[in-house]
Amino acid sequence: xxADVFGVPVVAMAEDESAALGGALQAAWCDSKGRxxxxxxxxxxxxxxxxDESTRCVPDKxxxxxFRKRQALHDRLCSDLRGAFEAR
Amino acid sequence: MSLYIGVDSGTQSVKAIALDLDTSRVVAEARAxxxxxxxxxxxxxxxxxxxxxxxxxxxxxEVAAKIDRSRVRGIGVSGQQxxxxxxxxxxxxxxxxxxxxxxxxxxxxxxxTRKLGGPAAVIxxxxxxxxxxxxxPKVLWLKRHEPANFKRLRHILLPHDYLNFHLTGNYxxxxxxxxxxxxxxxxxxxxxxxxxxxxxxxVAGCLPPLSPSxxxxxxxxxxxxxxxxxxxxxxxxxxxxxxxMGAIGxxxxxxxxxxxxxxxxxxxxxxxRKPVVxxxxxxxxxxxxxxxxxxxxxxMNVTGxxxxxxxxxxxxxxxxxxxxxxxxxxxDGLTLLPYLDGxxxxxxxxxxxxxxxxNRTTLGRGHLARAAIExxxxxxxxxxxxxxxxxx
Numbered sequence: 037x038x039a040d041v042f043g044v045p046v047v048a049m050a051e052d053e054s055a056a057l058g059g060a061l062q063a064a065w066c067d068s069k070g071r072x073x074x075x076x077x078x079x080x081x082x083x084x085x086x087x088d089e090s091t092r093c094v095p096d097k098x099x100x101x102x103f104r105k106r107q108a109l110h111d112r113l114c115s116d117l118r119g120a121f122e123a124r
Numbered sequence: 125m126s127l128y129i130g131v132d133s134g135t136q137s138v139k140a141i142a143l144d145l146d147t148s149r150v151v152a153e154a155r156a157x158x159x160x161x162x163x164x165x166x167x168x169x170x171x172x173x174x175x176x177x178x179x180x181x182x183x184x185x186e187v188a189a190k191i192d193r194s195r196v197r198g199i200g201v202s203g204q205q206x207x208x209x210x211x212x213x214x215x216x217x218x219x220x221x222x223x224x225x226x227x228x229x230x231x232x233x234x235x236x237t238r239k240l241g242g243p244a245a246v247i248x249x250x251x252x253x254x255x256x257x258x259x260x261p262k263v264l265w266l267k268r269h270e271p272a273n274f275k276r277l278r279h280i281l282l283p284h285d286y287l288n289f290h291l292t293g294n295y296x297x298x299x300x301x302x303x304x305x306x307x308x309x310x311x312x313x314x315x316x317x318x319x320x321x322x323x324x325x326x327v328a329g330c331l332p333p334l335s336p337s338x339x340x341x342x343x344x345x346x347x348x349x350x351x352x353x354x355x356x357x358x359x360x361x362x363x364x365x366x367x368x369m370g371a372i373g374x375x376x377x378x379x380x381x382x383x384x385x386x387x388x389x390x391x392x393x394x395x396x397r398k399p400v401v402x403x404x405x406x407x408x409x410x411x412x413x414x415x416x417x418x419x420x421x422x423x424m425n426v427t428g429x430x431x432x433x434x435x436x437x438x439x440x441x442x443x444x445x446x447x448x449x450x451x452x453x454x455x456d457g458l459t460l461l462p463y464l465d466g467x468x469x470x471x472x473x474x475x476x477x478x479x480x481x482x483n484r485t486t487l488g489r490g491h492l493a494r495a496a497i498e499x500x501x502x503x504x505x506x507x508x509x510x511x512x513x514x515x516x
Contacts, residue, residue, distance in 0.1 A: 081372065
């Protein structure tokens with residue numbers, strides 16, 4: 037469903053705790069620089085950050101078209117209702 | 125050969141993991157709750173920074189017990205963005221931290237915006253509008269509401285900076301989390317004289333010097349290293365805000381991918397090599413904690429909305445999924461504007477939820493549930509479209 041709404045492929049991460057993993061990777065990056073053998077952060081990430089490929093979804097054409105229309109309706113409702121929200 | 129510890133201190137809990145760099149595997153994890161302060165007036169959201177410290181100590185200790193501690197080489201700390209930790213001259217916490225979700229500072233935002241010459245001038249000078257969640261209006265709030273506390277203020281730190289301070293004894297800020305203060309000129313990555321002066325002449329002396337995010341904050345204080353059982357000299361990296369560190373942990377450190385994080389609030393962001401400033405101020409022009417920028421959009425109504433639908437019908441998570449799946453994609457035309465908490469992007473602070481498209485078919489549990497899930501996702505997509513419109 038997210039892929040249909042966003043209109044792009046969507047995949048979940050293998051590790052839920054992305055921010056904590058990011059902390060460990062930044063520490064490894066920083067340490068490699070301090071030791072005089074700097075590693076590229078992108079290389080560290082591509083080794084240690086995994087996608088859960090079983091969750092990969094690509095947009096369904098018909099549904100993606102449907103949600104583009106739905107998004108246009110949201111935009112219209114937002115602008116039409118702005119005055120009503122503020123007057124409430 | 126080397127293990128690195130990652131910590132993420134959030135609004136209500138802290139997580140720690142240990143990454144074995146040789147096998148590229150997470151080999152230990154731990155989690156512990158910490159409390160928000162209860163009983164405050166509406167809009168006030170505060171926590172005691174000491175609680176974050178003891179919860180962090182507990183989870184690092186738990187992770188340490190599961191690994192070969194002698195192999196630990198470094199620690200990196202992620203923290204909730206924007207919170208204001210006020211310290212006195214001895215590094216003691218003066219009062220609880222006001223958090224990112226504290227909205228009591230709307231009047232201070234109006235004052236600061238006026239002082240800088242209006243919304244467009246603020247974006248010209250700092251790259252970001254003053255929002256109630258950001259740090260700068262919280263500092264002005266302290267000055268206006270608690271002058272005795274403000275008088276004692278000597279150091280301004282963000283939540284993750286305070287944890288770094290606990291670990292190393294150093295007052296330190298890196299560009300990523302600093303870009304959420306409202307004090308940073310995000311284009312040039314220097315403190316904005318105008319923004320600091322608008323709060324008080326003393327602010328410039330209270331903010332730490334800025335460091336690039338690849339610089340270490342320092343090394344573990346010896347007594348803490350001994351307590352954890354980690355080697356002397358264990359490094360503490362710069363760390364960063366949770367979204368900045370989430371970018372690293374999802375590999376979003378080069379252009380091309382977008383990270384979407386579905387939580388109580390939702391964020392959607394992407395790495396950029398250049399600053400991305402939104403003239404409308406909808407996309408937050410943050411810096412990354414990796415030497416680049418991290419344009420980001422935050423929406424307020426995501427899992428809180430679907431959770432409320434779930435509890436309304438007395439469902440388990442599986443029930444929610446099953447019922448939502450009983451309605452077709454697009455919910456037969458039913459949709460939800462999900463603004464139960466008002467909304468910040470699009471900017472509708474007085475907004476409410478609106479179900480649109482009710483009829484004999486769609487007024488049913490499955491349709492209401494599906495429309496809520498679709499509506500919150502459409503809310504996140506607002507940000508994705510805005511990023512694309514800005515060329516990200």
